[in-house]
Each structure stands twice: as structure tokens, then as C-alpha cells.
Amino acid sequence: MEHRNMCLIYWCGLLLILITDSTSAARDTIFPNQTLKNGDTIVSANEIFELGFFSFKNSSFLYLGIWYKKVSPRTYVWVANREVPLLDASSILKLNDKGDLQLLSVSNTQVWTSQSTKLVTNSSPVAQLLDSGNLVIRDDISSNLIWQSFDHPGDTWLPGMKIGVDRLTGRNWNLTSWKTDDNPSVGSNTVLMNTNGYPQLYNMRHESSFQQRIGYWNGLGFSGALGIGLKNLYTFDFVLNEKEIYSRFSLINSTSLTRMILNPEGNFLLFVWSDTGHIWQLYLAPLMDACDQYGFCGPYGICSINNAPPCSCFEGFEPKLPEEWSVADWSNGCKSKMYLTPEKGHNFTKFSNLKLPDSQNSWFNRSMSLEECENVCASNVSCTAFANTNIRGVKSGCLTWSGELTDIREAPQGDVSGQDIYIKMANLKVIRELKPGTKKKSHLKVILPIVSTVVMLSFALTLYSWRKKNSYNKALVNKDQKQDPDLRYFSLNEVVKATSNFSINNKLGQGGFGAVYKGVLEEGGEIAVKRLSKTSKQGIVEFQNEVICIAKLQHRNLVKLLGCCVQGEEMMLIYEYMPNKSLDFFLFDENNSMLLDWPQRYHIINGIARGLVYLHQDSRLRIIHRDLKASNILLDSNMNPKISDFGLARMFKEYETEANTNHVVGTLGYISPEYAANGLFSLKSDVFSFGVLVLEIVSGKKNRGFSHQDHHDNLLGHAWRLYKEGKPHELVDVALGDSWTASEVLQSIHVGLSCVQQNADYRPSMSSVVHMLGGEGALPPPKQPGFLTEMTKPEVDSTLIMSKSPVSINKVTITQLDAR
Ligand SMILES: *[C@@H]1O[C@H](CO)[C@@H](O)[C@H](O)[C@H]1NC(C)=O
Ligand SMILES: *[C@@H]1O[C@H](CO)[C@@H](O)[C@H](O)[C@H]1NC(C)=O
Ligand SMILES: *[C@@H]1O[C@H](CO)[C@@H](O)[C@H](O)[C@H]1NC(C)=O
Ligand SMILES: *[C@@H]1O[C@H](CO)[C@@H](O)[C@H](O)[C@H]1NC(C)=O
Ligand SMILES: *[C@@H]1O[C@H](CO)[C@@H](O)[C@H](O)[C@H]1NC(C)=O
Ligand SMILES: *[C@@H]1O[C@H](CO)[C@@H](O)[C@H](O)[C@H]1NC(C)=O
Numbered sequence: 001m002e003h004r005n006m007c008l009i010y011w012c013g014l015l016l017i018l019i020t021d022s023t024s025a026a027r028d029t030i031f032p033n034q035t036l037k038n039g040d041t042i043v044s045a046n047e048i049f050e051l052g053f054f055s056f057k058n059s060s061f062l063y064l065g066i067w068y069k070k071v072s073p074r075t076y077v078w079v080a081n082r083e084v085p086l087l088d089a090s091s092i093l094k095l096n097d098k099g100d101l102q103l104l105s106v107s108n109t110q111v112w113t114s115q116s117t118k119l120v121t122n123s124s125p126v127a128q129l130l131d132s133g134n135l136v137i138r139d140d141i142s143s144n145l146i147w148q149s150f151d152h153p154g155d156t157w158l159p160g161m162k163i164g165v166d167r168l169t170g171r172n173w174n175l176t177s178w179k180t181d182d183n184p185s186v187g188s189n190t191v192l193m194n195t196n197g198y199p200q201l202y203n204m205r206h207e208s209s210f211q212q213r214i215g216y217w218n219g220l221g222f223s224g225a226l227g228i229g230l231k232n233l234y235t236f237d238f239v240l241n242e243k244e245i246y247s248r249f250s251l252i253n254s255t256s257l258t259r260m261i262l263n264p265e266g267n268f269l270l271f272v273w274s275d276t277g278h279i280w281q282l283y284l285a286p287l288m289d290a291c292d293q294y295g296f297c298g299p300y301g302i303c304s305i306n307n308a309p310p311c312s313c314f315e316g317f318e319p320k321l322p323e324e325w326s327v328a329d330w331s332n333g334c335k336s337k338m339y340l341t342p343e344k345g346h347n348f349t350k351f352s353n354l355k356l357p358d359s360q361n362s363w364f365n366r367s368m369s370l371e372e373c374e375n376v377c378a379s380n381v382s383c384t385a386f387a388n389t390n391i392r393g394v395k396s397g398c399l400t401w402s403g404e405l406t407d408i409r410e411a412p413q414g415d416v417s418g419q420d421i422y423i424k425m426a427n428l429k430v431i432r433e434l435k436p437g438t439k440k441k442s443h444l445k446v447i448l449p450i451v452s453t454v455v456m457l458s459f460a461l462t463l464y465s466w467r468k469k470n471s472y473n474k475a476l477v478n479k480d481q482k483q484d485p486d487l488r489y490f491s492l493n494e495v496v497k498a499t500s501n502f503s504i505n506n507k508l509g510q511g512g513f514g515a516v517y518k519g520v521l522e523e524g525g526e527i528a529v530k531r532l533s534k535t536s537k538q539g540i541v542e543f544q545n546e547v548i549c550i551a552k553l554q555h556r557n558l559v560k561l562l563g564c565c566v567q568g569e570e571m572m573l574i575y576e577y578m579p580n581k582s583l584d585f586f587l588f589d590e591n592n593s594m595l596l597d598w599p600q601r602y603h604i605i606n607g608i609a610r611g612l613v614y615l616h617q618d619s620r621l622r623i624i625h626r627d628l629k630a631s632n633i634l635l636d637s638n639m640n641p642k643i644s645d646f647g648l649a650r651m652f653k654e655y656e657t658e659a660n661t662n663h664v665v666g667t668l669g670y671i672s673p674e675y676a677a678n679g680l681f682s683l684k685s686d687v688f689s690f691g692v693l694v695l696e697i698v699s700g701k702k703n704r705g706f707s708h709q710d711h712h713d714n715l716l717g718h719a720w721r722l723y724k725e726g727k728p729h730e731l732v733d734v735a736l737g738d739s740w741t742a743s744e745v746l747q748s749i750h751v752g753l754s755c756v757q758q759n760a761d762y763r764p765s766m767s768s769v770v771h772m773l774g775g776e777g778a779l780p781p782p783k784q785p786g787f788l789t790e791m792t793k794p795e796v797d798s799t800l801i802m803s804k805s806p807v808s809i810n811k812v813t814i815t816q817l818d819a820r
């Protein structure tokens with residue numbers, strides 16, 4: 001009876017097809033011996049997905065693929081013949097009666113086949129496109145699954161699709177990136193389930209040591225990396241049994257189109273389609289910051305993205321190679337201060353809120369309790385640490401490590417999936433005897449986050465957010481006033497008058513640490529007043545230190561601090577006023593860039609270089625600026641460049657046309673590797689930034705967000721390419737017209753490239769730069785700049801370089817970036 005019904009459906013289906021032919025929109029099935037030709041498509045029942053032939057712009061290659069029916073521009077989720085494009089437009093798709101989908105060229109040559117294996121003889125196979133995006137071939141009679149596209153993932157992870165390992169067949173469900181946006185053949189990245197030890201997801205790059213560990217599932221997220229289990233849009237799950245090991249995600253509200261993609265650059269991103277915005281919104285960008293580089297801080301090192309420097313050792317551990325550690329090469333990690341020996345005994349110390357170490361060398365039992373786990377670890381000499389496998393609800397499971405613990409980071413702020421780990425330590429009593437006063441701490445050392453440029457100068461400033469009583473402040477101020485005749489102290493009254501009581505009309509901008517106002521002094525003269533917000537974390541002592549410190553910096557290429565005002569709750573810095581805004585205002589604006597001709601630009605390059613020489617070696621203080629960029633170069637009425645923001649954070653924020661970008665970067669945080677660069681004290685990092693700046697001035701292009709139709713390099717890569725090809729002049733900004741002098745331009749490009757060399761040792765000092773710009777002496781030919789995305793070694797400055805931004809911001813709007 002049932003069989004008859006099925007047959008009926010089958011014949012009706014055929015009939016329907018015959019009647020409606022390809023005009024039918026609801027057709028989701030291909031029957032045996034039926035062909036699908038170029039231009040025909042099948043569409044899933046609810047018109048979510050569509051399958052058919054397609055080719056990319058400017059290409060005659062033909063592919064069979066699945067895409068979203070209603071999303072424009074077309075977004076492909078799966079491509080059948082990734083490696084073997086069809087060359088002639090009259091190719092066809094056919095389901096043979098053995099249950100194989102075949103792509104046949106005109107000459108009837110088979111170009112691609114699904115190679116279905118589970119075929120039962122005497123079956124009647126049909127291929128159907130489901131609303132999940134899965135193309136299934138099943139036996140129409142028994143409904144047995146013969147083949148499904150979900151078993152052959154491409155670069156897109158759709159809800160319901162598995163990433164993992166089929167233990168029975170040995171098949172991997174892994175994602176592989178495309179080569180480029182319009183070449184679906186297998187690119188260089190793979191997301192896969194690594195089943196050594198406790199299974200965890202990895203993002204690996206072929207033929208390169210580059211890898212990122214997404215981590216293992218702990219019930220709430222991928223341990224400390226992504227608490228993505230809690231989003232109300234989607235849930236992840238993890239299955240581990242004798243048959244298979246996989247992760248999968250599913251939507252809670254199934255109406256939103258959601259996909260995770262491993263893009264050609266190797267970034268793993270979660271997008272949700274916005275029906276209103278008609279755009280793929282980026283929801284999750286895991287693995288974006290320096291701490292996500294595998295083993296960034298080495299064994300027993302903890303990476304904390306908000307710290308400067310980002311790496312620290314576990315309590316009780318110290319850098320293995322202190323010299324390298326101090327110059328920001330953390331790859332060798334830390335070692336225990338005390339060697340573990342059986343005689344001394346051991347203790348377990350608990351560390352919290354972490355992404356737990358690589359579990360490749362681990363042992364697990366998912367039903368043990370933590371106590372049992374401790375016993376396992378305590379009684380095994382090679383065990384170095386233990387933790388729970390599952391932290392959802394009642395924590396459970398046992399995971400023990402042997403050997404060194406690597407690739408540990410502090411869970412990003414707001415991420416709930418951070419975990420506790422118990423590390424085996426030499427008996428504390430012994431340590432105490434050796435080092436009296438060492439106290440046990442169960443949490444990580446708190447290094448307060450460094451906010452961009454706030455911590456600077458050679459002072460090791462710590463940012464306590466306390467304020468002393470006003471009377472005490474005054475006493476301090478008065479005392480310092482006597483010591484420092486250069487600095488003028490303004491009364492609150494004066495400042496109020498000058499700025500019309502901080503009138504909104506006078507406001508120049510709002511920075512992280514307060515607003516900046518323009519003011520006119522009663523005796524004449526324009527000033528810029530930076531009013532530190534009351535919630536600013538800056539303490540009075542630090543404020544004092546900075547004021548005195550900056551006041552001593554006097555150079556025509558540095559913005560001049562005129563004085564300060566400290567009264568009551570108010571703390572203000574008074575700077576000279578810069579009428580011509582900042583360099584980026586001219587450089588990166590289509591119209592304004594015309595206003596800045598080559599002689600002026602060359603003057604600016606020279607001025608910045610001299611300002612930096614002063615900061616680096618001529619001033620008594622030897623200051624590393626650390627945040628050199630176009631928006632921090634202010635211009636006076638004669639277009640002389642003045643370096644700003646070397647004292648206090650975020651001065652003249654308004655001039656930064658990137659204010660919003662800053663916000664995004666702050667939120668994305670992780671995208672911008674400049675973060676990791678903070679706190680790396682090297683003069684050569686300023687030199688690098690200077691090099692970027694020079695190339696930006698010459699080209700009129702921002703390094704960040706630079707794109708070129710021919711390649712994927714950033715500005716530095718582009719400049720390097722042109723330089724090597726012997727046509728550096730092609731870098732010159734078209735807005736310069738004919739105003740440029742070839743020799744000066746070429747010299748500037750040479751200097752720029754020399755400054756951005758990958759190896760900091762090769763970069764010239766700022767004084768050699770000035771010499772060379774002055775025509776004295778020559779620099780050797782530059783070597784390759786550090787513009788890569790792969791870091792073999794945590795370079796001191798390579799972070800700045802990754803402005804070949806991991807996510808192409810141009811292509812997506814980032815409306816909500818979650819906790820990380
Ligand atoms: C499909 O075609 C083959 C050969 O052309 C034929 O032998 C077979 O019976 C056909 N199957 C169906 C279901 O029409
Ligand atoms: C694509 O073709 C158009 C017109 O034929 C051409 O202008 C464009 O440069 C081509 N793009 C690429 C990337 O080849
Ligand atoms: C990914 O899976 C495919 C198919 O199972 C397999 O051939 C390939 O080796 C896997 N890649 C990696 C890096 O494991
Ligand atoms: C699902 O999404 C639709 C449209 O975005 C919304 O109207 C609906 O309330 C959502 N349902 C749930 C359960 O969140
Ligand atoms: C895991 O631990 C439980 C509880 O201690 C025990 O009953 C079970 O045999 C263990 N399983 C394995 C595979 O060791
Ligand atoms: C100790 O742990 C190591 C690594 O997990 C394991 O290979 C070894 O069998 C364990 N030894 C004992 C006695 O359980």
C-alpha cells in the first residue's frame with residue numbers, strides 16, 4: 001500500500017515536471033535520467049536554497065553549486081566541482097539510476113560525480129535540495145540516505161552540518177577555504193576536528209606552521225575562546241561517541257539565514273543575513289587577535305589581550321629566556337621557578353577564567369568528578385594539570401594534561417566559557433623556605449589594561465584610579481609650580497572664560513579621556529583645552545608627572561603644552577591650538593588631498609622625522625611615541641607638522657576621521673593587532689610606524705583597509721611589489737598631479753620601505769632617516785616589509801602590520817560584535 005503511494009507520488013512528480021517543465025519554481029527534486037542544464041535550477045521547498053550552474057564574473061568556468069535563493073549578491077554555500085570547472089556551457093547534471101549525480105560535458109565525459117557509495121540495488125534514487133541547504137540523494141522507496149552534500153563540506157558551515165570525524169568510515173568533515181573569492185578550488189586553510197587527546201577544533205593553514213586552535217567544547221563554548229553557546233540566535237553542540245566526533249550548530253530562530261565561512265584569507269566568521277539591511281552582518285569573528293596565534297606566549301605563558309605586554313607567566317613560573325622575553329619574543333614561554341620532584345611533593349594551584357591549554361597531550365574521562373580527576377593527576381607523575389571537561393550546570397568530567405601547557409589565553413571580557421585549571425606545582429612550603437614572603441595567589445596577576453597611549457614616557461606609570469583630596473592636589477601643584485617655571489598654571493576661571501564655560505560650540509572633540517575645547521585667552525591667543533573626564537582612570541600623581549614631563553619637551557615638530565589647570569575636581573591640559581587639523585584630514589580625503597602638494601608633503605615627512613629624532617634621542621627623556629599615525633600629526637597655520645598625543649591619550653580626537661573606526665577597532669579589538677603592540681618598548685616600532693606614514697603620505701592611501709584589484713596585499717605589500725618591479729613611482733598619489741619631484745619621491749619610498757622592514761634590526765634609526773632625507777648618506781636597499789599575515793615569531797612590531805585586516809571590513813558591516 002505504502003509502496004503504491006510512493007510510486008504514485010513519484011509518477012505524479014514526474015508528470016508535474018513534464019507539465020510545468022523548468023518554469024516550476026517549487027521543484028526541488030531531480031529524478032533519474034533527468035538532466036539539469038545550464039540555466040535550469042532546482043529550488044528547495046521553502047525557496048531558501050537554489051541549485052544550478054553558475055560562473056563568476058569574467059570567467060567562462062562553469063560550476064554546479066548551491067546558493068541562497070533570495071540573497072543578493074549571490075552567496076554560494078557549496079560547490080560540487082570545486083577542482084574541476086566545466087569548460088563548456090552545454091554541460092549537464094544527471095542522476096543516474098545507480099544513485100550517482102554526474103556532471104557531464106557535451107562529449108558525455110564525466111567531469112564530476114557524487115560517488116555515492118551506499119547504493120542499494122533495485123532502488124529508485126532521487127536527489128532533493130532541502131531547505132537546510134543540504135543536497136541529498138536518497139532511495140525514494142525506503143527513504144534511505146545514499147549521499148548528502150553535508151558530508152562534503154566546502155568553505156561554508158551551515159546549521160546542522162557536522163565538523164568532525166566519522167569514526168566508522170574514517171571520513172573527515174572539515175571545512176576548506178576557497179583559493180580566492182572567485183575560485184572555489186581548495187585554498188590554504190582548513191577547519192577540522194583534531195582528535196588527538198580531547199577533540200578540539202583547529203584552523204590550520206597548509207604548508208605553513210600557522211594554526212589557530214578554536215579549542216574544545218566545554219558545554220558553554222569552545223573553552224575560553226568563544227562562549228558562543230549562549231547566544232540566543234544559535235546553539236552549538238558537541239557529540240563524542242564510538243561512531244563519530246563532531247561539532248554542529250543550529251539556529252534557535254530558524255528564520256534567519258546564518259552561515260559560518262572559512263574565507264580565503266583563513267578567517268572563520270559567522271554571518272547572519274539582515275533582511276532589512278540586505279547585507280551579511282558579521283556576528284562573530286573568533287580567532288582575530290594576537291592571543292589567538294597558536295602558542296603566542298609559549299608554554300606556561302598566558303596571553304591577555306588587554307595587557308601590555310600581552311604575555312605573562314603563570315604565578316610560580318618565570319620566563320625561560322628572560323632576554324628574549326623582554327624584547328617581546330615570548331615564544332619560548334615560561335618555566336617553573338621550582339622543579340617538581342617526587343621528594344618535595346606537590347600542590348595544585350587553581351587558575352581561573354582561561355582558555356585552557358592545547359589538549360593534544362591529554363587524557364579524559366567525561367564521567368569523572370573533579371575530585372577523582374585530582375586523584376588521577378596526583379598519582380601520575382607525568383600529569384601536569386587537570387580540569388573539568390564540562391562546565392555547564394554541575395561541572396563534570398576529567399581532563400588531564402601531560403607535558404607542557406601551551407596556547408593559554410585569558411578568556412575575553414564577557415566570555416562565559418573561561419575555565420578553571422589546576423596546575424601541579426612544587427610544594428609551596430619548599431618555595432616559601434626559599435623565597436620568604438611569596439604568597440599563594442589563586443588568580444592571575446592583574447596588570448591593568450593599557451589604554452593606547454596613556455602609559456608612555458619613560459615613567460613606569462601605573463594607572464590607579466584614585467584621587468587624593470583637593471587640598472593635597474593644590475599643595476602638590478603649588479610645589480611643582482615653583483620647580484617648573486616653563487609651565488603655566490591656568491585658573492579655572494581663565495579657562496572657563498576662554499572656552500565660554502566649555503560651550504558646546506567650542507568643543508573640538510571627545511576623546512577617551514575627556515573632551516577637547518577650543519579657547520581664546522583674554523590676553524589673546526588660541527588654545528586647545530583638554531578636560532580630563534571625571535571618570536578618567538588617571539590619578540593626580542600620574543597627571544602631574546605627565547604634565548611636567550611633557551612640559552620639558554620642546555621642539556618645533558611637537559605640539560606644545562602651554563600649561564595645565566587643576567582645581568577642585570577639574571584637571572585640564574592646555575595646548576597650543578592647531579588651526580589646520582591633522583594630516584589624515586588632508587591625506588585621505590579625495591578633495592582635501594589636492595590641497596597638499598608634494599613640497600608640503602615632503603616638508604611634513606621631514607618635520608615628523610625631526611620630531612621623532614628629538615623624542616628618541618635628543619630630548620632627555622627618550623620617548624617612544626607608540627601611536628604614530630596620520631591623525632596624530634597636527635598641522636599649524638603654516639602646515640608645519642606637529643606630533644601630538646605623545647603625552648596624553650586621545651588628544652584632539654575630533655581630528656581623527658576614524659573616530660568610529662576606532663570604536664569598531666576597540667570593539668573588535670582583536671582585529672587590530674596594534675593592540676598587542678602596546679607596551680613593546682622599542683624605538684624601532686616608532687620607526688616602523690613612521691615608514692607606514694611616509695608611504696601613506698606618498699600614496700595618499702591608508703595602509704589599513706588598503707585594497708587593490710590585482711592582489712591582496714596591503715599598502716606596504718603593494719609598495720614593495722612596485723619597488724621590486726622597478727616602478728615605485730606608480731605609488732604616487734594621483735592627487736599630486738605634476739607637483740612631485742622624482743628624486744624626493746623615490747627617496748621617500750626608499751626610506752619608507754626601509755623603515756617597515758620585517759626585521760626590526762634592519763630598520764634605520766630616526767637620525768639616519770633624517771640624514772638620508774637631507775641627502776647625506778644612503779640606506780641599503782630595503783628587505784621585505786613585515787606585511788604578512790603569518791607570524792612565525794611574535795615580532796615586536798609585526799602586529800601593526802597586519803593592517804591587511806583579517807576581516808575585510810569593506811565588505812561587511814559590523815553592527816554587533818559580541819563579547820569578543
Ligand atoms: C536511465 O537510462 C538508462 C540508459 O539510458 C536506462 O537503462 C534506464 O532504464 C533509465 N532509468 C530510468 C529510471 O529511466
Ligand atoms: C572584467 O571584465 C571587464 C570588462 O570586460 C573588465 O573591465 C575588468 O577589468 C575585468 N575584471 C577582471 C578582474 O578581470
Ligand atoms: C579534510 O577532509 C578531506 C576529506 O575527508 C581529507 O581528504 C583531507 O585530508 C582533510 N584535510 C585535513 C587537513 O585533514
Ligand atoms: C524569529 O525571528 C523573527 C524575525 O526576525 C521574529 O519576528 C520572531 O519573533 C523570532 N522568534 C523568536 C522565537 O525569537
Ligand atoms: C570513567 O570514570 C568513571 C567514574 O570514575 C568510571 O566508572 C569509568 O570506568 C571510567 N571510564 C574509563 C573509560 O576510564
Ligand atoms: C600517566 O599519564 C600518561 C599521560 O596521560 C599516560 O600515558 C600514562 O599511562 C599514565 N600512567 C598511569 C600509571 O596511569
Ligand SMILES: *[C@@H]1O[C@H](CO)[C@@H](O)[C@H](O)[C@H]1NC(C)=O
Pocket residue numbers: 496501
Ligand atoms: C558654567 O556652567 C556650569 C554648568 O554647566 C554652571 O554650573 C556654572 O555656573 C557656569 N559658570 C559660569 C561662570 O558661567
Ligand SMILES: *[C@@H]1O[C@H](CO)[C@@H](O)[C@H](O)[C@H]1NC(C)=O
Pocket residue numbers: 589590591
Ligand atoms: C568633493 O567635492 C565635490 C564637489 O564639491 C563633492 O561633490 C564631493 O562630495 C566631495 N567629495 C568628498 C569625499 O568630500
Ligand SMILES: *[C@@H]1O[C@H](CO)[C@@H](O)[C@H](O)[C@H]1NC(C)=O
Pocket residue numbers: 579580595636637638639
Ligand atoms: C591653514 O591655516 C591657515 C590659518 O588658519 C589658513 O590661512 C590656511 O588656508 C590653512 N591651510 C589649509 C591648507 O587649509
Ligand SMILES: CC(=O)N[C@H]1CO[C@H](CO)[C@@H](O)[C@@H]1O
Pocket residue numbers: 344345346347427428429
Ligand atoms: C597550601 C597547601 O595547599 N599546602 C599543601 C601542599 O601540599 C602538601 C603535600 O604535598 C600539603 O601538606 C600542604 O598542606
